[in-house]
Amino acid sequence: MINRKPASVSEVQAFVKEAPRIFSHGAGTKTALTVSVDGVTTLDMTLISGLQEYEPEEFTFTALAGTRIVDVNQALSQNGQYLPFDPPLVEHGATLGGTVAAGLSGPGRYRYGGVRDFLLGVSYVNSSGELVRGGGKVVKNAAGFDLAKLMIGSLGTLGVIVELTFKVFPAPELFSTLQLDFDTLVDALQALQQASVSHLDIDAIEMAPTESGFGVWIRIGGSAKTMPARIDRLYKMYNQGEILNGSDEEIIWQQLREFNWVPGGWSLIKLPMTHGRILALEGEVKRESMLRRYSCAGQIGWLAVKESPESIEPVIVKQGLYGLVILGSSERLRLGEYPSVSFYSRVKTALDPINRFVEV
Amino acid sequence: MNPDKFLSDLSQIYPAERFLTQPAQLTPYESDALTAYRVRPLAVVLPVTQNEVIETVRLCGRYQIPFVARGSGTSLSGGSLPVEGGIVIALNRLDRILRIDPENRIAVVEAGVVNLDVSAAAQPYGLYYAPDPSSQPICTIGGNLAFNSGGAHCLKFGMTSNHVLGIKAVLPDGEVVQLGDESLEGIGPDLVGLFVGSEGLFGIALEVILRLMPKPEIFKTVLASYSSLEGAGNAVSQVVASGLLPGAMEMMDELAIQAAEAAVQANYPPGATALLIVEIDGEKNQVEEEFEQLMGVIESSGAQEIRVAQDDADRARIWKGRKSAFSAVGRLSPDYIVQDGVVPRSRLGETLAEIERLSKQYNVRVANVFHAGDGNLHPLILYDGREAGSLERAEEIAGDIIHICIQSEGSITGEHGVGMEKRAYLPQMFNEVEMNTMRQLYNVIDPQKISNRGKMFLDIDSIFLNNGGAIYDQ
Ligand SMILES: Cc1cc2nc3c(=O)[nH]c(=O)nc-3n(C[C@H](O)[C@H](O)[C@H](O)COP(=O)(O)OP(=O)(O)OC[C@H]3O[C@@H](n4cnc5c(N)ncnc54)[C@H](O)[C@@H]3O)c2cc1C
Numbered sequence: 158m159i160n161r162k163p164a165s166v167s168e169v170q171a172f173v174k175e176a177p178r179i180f181s182h183g184a185g186t187k188t189a190l191t192v193s194v195d196g197v198t199t200l201d202m203t204l205i206s207g208l209q210e211y212e213p214e215e216f217t218f219t220a221l222a223g224t225r226i227v228d229v230n231q232a233l234s235q236n237g238q239y240l241p242f243d244p245p246l247v248e249h250g251a252t253l254g255g256t257v258a259a260g261l262s263g264p265g266r267y268r269y270g271g272v273r274d275f276l277l278g279v280s281y282v283n284s285s286g287e288l289v290r291g292g293g294k295v296v297k298n299a300a301g302f303d304l305a306k307l308m309i310g311s312l313g314t315l316g317v318i319v320e321l322t323f324k325v326f327p328a329p330e331l332f333s334t335l336q337l338d339f340d341t342l343v344d345a346l347q348a349l350q351q352a353s354v355s356h357l358d359i360d361a362i363e364m365a366p367t368e369s370g371f372g373v374w375i376r377i378g379g380s381a382k383t384m385p386a387r388i389d390r391l392y393k394m395y396n397q398g399e400i401l402n403g404s405d406e407e408i409i410w411q412q413l414r415e416f417n418w419v420p421g422g423w424s425l426i427k428l429p430m431t432h433g434r435i436l437a438l439e440g441e442v443k444r445e446s447m448l449r450r451y452s453c454a455g456q457i458g459w460l461a462v463k464e465s466p467e468s469i470e471p472v473i474v475k476q477g478l479y480g481l482v483i484l485g486s487s488e489r490l491r492l493g494e495y496p497s498v499s500f501y502s503r504v505k506t507a508l509d510p511i512n513r514f515v516e517v
Numbered sequence: 518m519n520p521d522k523f524l525s526d527l528s529q530i531y532p533a534e535r536f537l538t539q540p541a542q543l544t545p546y547e548s549d550a551l552t553a554y555r556v557r558p559l560a561v562v563l564p565v566t567q568n569e570v571i572e573t574v575r576l577c578g579r580y581q582i583p584f585v586a587r588g589s590g591t592s593l594s595g596g597s598l599p600v601e602g603g604i605v606i607a608l609n610r611l612d613r614i615l616r617i618d619p620e621n622r623i624a625v626v627e628a629g630v631v632n633l634d635v636s637a638a639a640q641p642y643g644l645y646y647a648p649d650p651s652s653q654p655i656c657t658i659g660g661n662l663a664f665n666s667g668g669a670h671c672l673k674f675g676m677t678s679n680h681v682l683g684i685k686a687v688l689p690d691g692e693v694v695q696l697g698d699e700s701l702e703g704i705g706p707d708l709v710g711l712f713v714g715s716e717g718l719f720g721i722a723l724e725v726i727l728r729l730m731p732k733p734e735i736f737k738t739v740l741a742s743y744s745s746l747e748g749a750g751n752a753v754s755q756v757v758a759s760g761l762l763p764g765a766m767e768m769m770d771e772l773a774i775q776a777a778e779a780a781v782q783a784n785y786p787p788g789a790t791a792l793l794i795v796e797i798d799g800e801k802n803q804v805e806e807e808f809e810q811l812m813g814v815i816e817s818s819g820a821q822e823i824r825v826a827q828d829d830a831d832r833a834r835i836w837k838g839r840k841s842a843f844s845a846v847g848r849l850s851p852d853y854i855v856q857d858g859v860v861p862r863s864r865l866g867e868t869l870a871e872i873e874r875l876s877k878q879y880n881v882r883v884a885n886v887f888h889a890g891d892g893n894l895h896p897l898i899l900y901d902g903r904e905a906g907s908l909e910r911a912e913e914i915a916g917d918i919i920h921i922c923i924q925s926e927g928s929i930t931g932e933h934g935v936g937m938e939k940r941a942y943l944p945q946m947f948n949e950v951e952m953n954t955m956r957q958l959y960n961v962i963d964p965q966k967i968s969n970r971g972k973m974f975l976d977i978d979s980i981f982l983n984n985g986g987a988i989y990d991q
Pocket of ligand 1: 549550585586587588589590591592593595596597608628629649650651652655656657658659660661662663664665666667668669716717718720721722723843844932933969
């Protein structure tokens with residue numbers, strides 16, 4: 158196995174050209190997805206880093222793929238802006254490229270959309286070592302096929318991402334959270350539902366089993382001036398719960414974003430799902446020893462397991478779901494039956510006809 | 518490739534009233550909203566079931582007959598123009614809303630469903646479908662998806678692509694695929710995102726899963742008039758700099774204002790050179806606070822006249838003028854071309870000045886209506902098709918405007934697509950490697966090049982058909 162750490166885009170191109178099999182990674186924060194495979198050249202992209210262009214008045218920035226998101230966030234916050242898809246594992250050192258390739262968004266993606274909705278353009282090195290630009294640098298662009306989208310969740314199999322352009326938004330001045338406790342799952346689901354169709358501007362809705370039942374966390378963001386009235390209104394919708402502010406509030410979301418709730422040595426599985434499927438899934442997983450979080454009003458399930466992730470694959474399959482192991486380790490990272498496999502293989506043939514980029 | 522045999526097989530799929538071959542029946546399908554182009558198709562079929570579409574596509578594959586999917590034919594770039602020797606698959610009747618699911622906030626609809634009908638069906642649950650092209654009372658979800666259509670309210674919540682969760686499609690070689698599903702998130706390359714915006718080249722979307730959103734609690738809308746486009750443009754920059762995120766930020770110039778006024782009596786301030794519409798939507802308290810802030814910005818932006826919509830009717834009137842601008846401008850001139858290039862927002866002012874200069878130089882009238890919030894221009898270039906050289910002049914000025922967009926690292930199209938009309942410019946925005954990547958994708962998805970052949974790529978006939986695609990196998 159050869160490990161390479163290119164220091165420039167042209168070096169990435171050169172390494173790609175000389176290696177028959179390539180696997181690229183960022184800071185390695187998605188531990189399960191950062192693999193080493195025999196006979197494969199590994200490209201560590203963390204030196205390909207730096208903010209290239211940032212024009213706050215355009216609501217866009219362009220940065221190299223290895224740029225750490227903490228650094229981006231700092232530059233953005235100096236201008237009162239943020240990445241609304243709430244990238245995860247930022248404090249662990251996540252890079253922009255790794256986040257895009259893993260296709261991950263945090264709990265805050267609920268309000269305005271996920272990483273797919275904020276990525277405007279990419280440059281990647283293709284399997285011939287050529288630089289390819291997809292998408293654009295402006296907030297709106299419908300020219301040609303949207304190649305940038307293909308990099309979302311690509312796990313490095315379609316090219317080595319070297320540069321990215323994102324859309325950003327003005328950041329809310331502050332956040333406030335209503336924390337609710339329910340004895341039964343049905344009540345908790347009802348609460349999620351009520352929030353998700355309400356006319357309140359909600360930033361995030363999270364649900365998780367607790368020791369005594371089920372907790373629901375509803376976060377709103379906005380101006381300091383209106384916040385007291387708005388959180389009060391949210392409270393009155395349920396007439397119960399606890400209002401959290403300041404660091405008590407922030408820590409809840411930080412935990413979720415950073416996956417700090419996942420015990421060391423456990424594996425974490427991402428499950429795309431819907432609110433309507435939680436009841437059935439909970440019925441199955443309760444018996445297993447695992448931790449669960451349901452993000453975005455039940456649109457994303459996160460399962461943390463102590464045993465090997467494959468051991469719970471039957472449960473996932475039974476529910477008609479499919480998942481990806483993000484943290485920990487697993488023989489197989491993809492669990493369950495993936496849709497659109499045949500369409501994907503066409504795309505793979507088009508973009509990487511010589512199969513240079515390893516599929517993990 | 519025997520068209521008679523093909524047509525006779527095709528007629529087996531459809532009853533006579535949904536299988537059109539008579540010249541008089543074909544005429545309405547010969548062009549779309551880009552009226553400068555016309556092509557008579559071999560036949561037009563009107564499927565009412567997904568199976569009919571699938572069978573039709575498979576038949577086309579067997580005979581290598583090109584097909585064009587058509588929604589309502591409102592494409593402004595010639596996207597739904599028929600292909601010579603091919604058929605049109607008109608999807609207006611494939612229009613069942615299969616499911617509105619308030620629990621998961623999704624709508625499952627067939628591709629021929631009209632955009633606004635989705636919101637109407639979601640209305641009882643307090644939900645709506647966000648992307649709002651001005652053509653939304655007639656255009657279809659399939660057409661929206663093919664072009665990644667936008668609208669006035671796409672600044673905050675994005676375009677069609679940001680609201681499509683799943684697509685069931687029949688690929689040009691007859692395979693039926695399901696991309697994405699009901700969840701907000703997927704795993705693996707974002708294939709839904711690739712299909713959206715593929716301009717009908719990847720086959721036909723049959724059924725689409727759309728994300729619905731709760732309707733904003735309130736809207737607050739202000740209209741301000743300025744004595745110059747630059748003045749209005751500066752106001753846009755100031756709004757953005759103030760840290761606000763409006764739901765919509767739209768501009769119109771003098772010619773567009775006059776046309777809208779004459780067409781729908783929007784009651785816009787008389788004599789304005791430029792008009793800016795800004796709308797804030799969302800939760801009541803927050804909107805009121807932000808609107809106050811917005812008014813502070815607008816009041817110090819040198820506006821001539823400022824009007825705040827007093828009620829829903831007032832707001833509707835303001836938007837009616839804006840949304841009818843295209844058809845209104847149509848009254849000023851027998852024909853027009855609309856461009857929809859994008860420039861970085863900070864370059865709006867200079868770009869508009871340049872368009873004005875070009876308009877004088879070519880002696881061609883240009884009306885401007887555009888999405889100022891995201892730098893998406895819509896210059897409407899007026900011409901008279903009966904006058905020799907008039908279309909050519911209009912196309913020349915359109916080309917100049919597109920060049921400005923490319924030079925400023927913008928885009929040749931924000932939402933109307935490449936279609937027929939901007940095929941020559943796509944290779945100016947993307948280099949040969951990038952163009953080849955797109956052609957390769959087209960090649961693996963439509964090896965026979967029968968799905969909307971000749972759109973997006975200018976050179977598809979010469980490159981693929983003469984070489985049987987071999988050039989890309991090297
Ligand atoms: C007055 C007016 C105002 C407009 N305003 C806007 C605006 O604000 N924003 C905007 O973005 N656009 C606007 N448009 C452009 C146009 O309405 C949009 O492009 C719209 O999405 C086209 O929808 P349609 O149903 O008419 O599609 P068509 O014109 O019939 O087709 C458009 C393209 O989609 C393909 N297609 C159609 N159905 C399918 C399917 N099921 N599967 C695959 N491909 C398919 C066609 O082959 C074609 O390439 C406007 C047009 C007019 C005339």
